[in-house]
Amino acid sequence: MKILKKDLNIHSFLRKIAIAPKTILLLDYDGTLAPFRKQRQKAVPYIGIKEILTKLINLDNCRTIIISGRPAKDIRMLLDLDKYPEIWGCHGAEKITSEGNHVAAKLSFETREALNEAALAARQEGFWNRCEQKHSSLALHWRGLSTREIKQIKSRAEKIWNSITKRKNLTISEFDGGIEIRAKGITKGTAVNTILNEIAFDLPVLYLGDDFTDEDAFDILEKRGLSILVKSEYRPTKADIWIKPPDELLAFLSDLIKVLGENNE
Ligand SMILES: [Mg+2]
Structure with missing residues (x-):
């Protein structure tokens, strides 16, 4: 674990x-609780994460929410x-509550x-087979392609979607x-903002993420919560802490459960 903000007091x-x-x-x-896979439908969580999530869900003093770019x-x-x-x-355009109710933004x-x-432009340009249609967006995935192929497909998509x-x-x-074309104003940052507006102002909030899209959430949480970049290699970030998955991630969440559990007794 590396503390990235000088004035951060993790113990407090x-x-x-x-x-x-x-x-x-x-x-x-993706990239936080589960390693990336070429076949996206096979991206199961790191070993140990399912057990950790089960423990977290059963704690009365913790509201655990997964926020993903994928459909819920x-x-x-x-x-x-x-x-x-x-x-x-x-990115927060739809959700499934813990009771299993589906709610989507209109x-x-x-x-x-x-x-x-x-979508029609993607079909005409011949990269539809790499696209994923979602509630409020269309994502183009290029994992598994060579650098040259990525450059080509990216510039084609950007040209028509721009x-x-x-x-x-x-x-x-x-x-x-990949890249994604989506409705304006729907980001992980707006999702976090919605959650912050629902809760008391003094409750502790933590956000763990790996991607550029998580930076919007880190930004919203600045001075309001603890943001954690989960990534094997460091990159410039607005997060407060950097941890490497899976070992540091598992240790971090286990320590959190310990602190929450003592409070829950
Ligand atoms: Mg991710």
């Missing part, structure tokens, strides 16, 4: 967790648990039409393993 943050009625634990999935139902399938946490999918007709236009984002209320963003 843990002491806060130890006495708080509820701690909010926000977790990204995909995360449920990959986790394969007896009991699930709350899962916010598609998109305007214009946004849906623009996303259909982006012509759409110039006219419509969509935006293009990059993530680890």
Whole structure:
């Protein structure tokens, strides 16, 4: 573990967790709880994560929420648990509550039409087979391609999708393993903001993520919570702490359970 902010006092943050009625634990999935796989549908969690999540879900003083770019139902399938946490999918555009209820943000007709236009362009340009259609976005995945192939497919997609984002209320963003065209104003940052608005202002909040898309969440949490970059190699980040998966991640979450458990007794 490496502390990235000079003025951060992790022990005082843990002491806060130890006495708080509820701690909010926000977790990204791909690259954070699960290693990347060429075949995305096979990206199961690191060994030990399912047990840790089960313990966390059973703690009354912790609200565990997974926030992912994937559809929420995909995360449920990959986790394969007896009991699930709350899962916010598609960067917060939809969610499945811990009771299993699905809730999705309503998109305007214009946004849906623009996303259909982006899909049609992907078909015409011949990269539809690498696209994933989601509630509020269309993602192009290039994991497994050579650097040269990635450069080619990226510039093709950006060219045709840029012509759409110039006219419509969509935006293009990059993530680890691809790019995505999605409705403007839906980011992990807005998802975290929604959660912060639902809870008491003094509850401890933690966010663990690996990707560029998690930086929006780190940004929102600045001075409000603890943000943790989970990544094998360091990259510039707004996070407070950097940990390497899976060992440091498992140790961090186990220590957190210990602190929460003592409070829960
Ligand atoms: Mg990720």
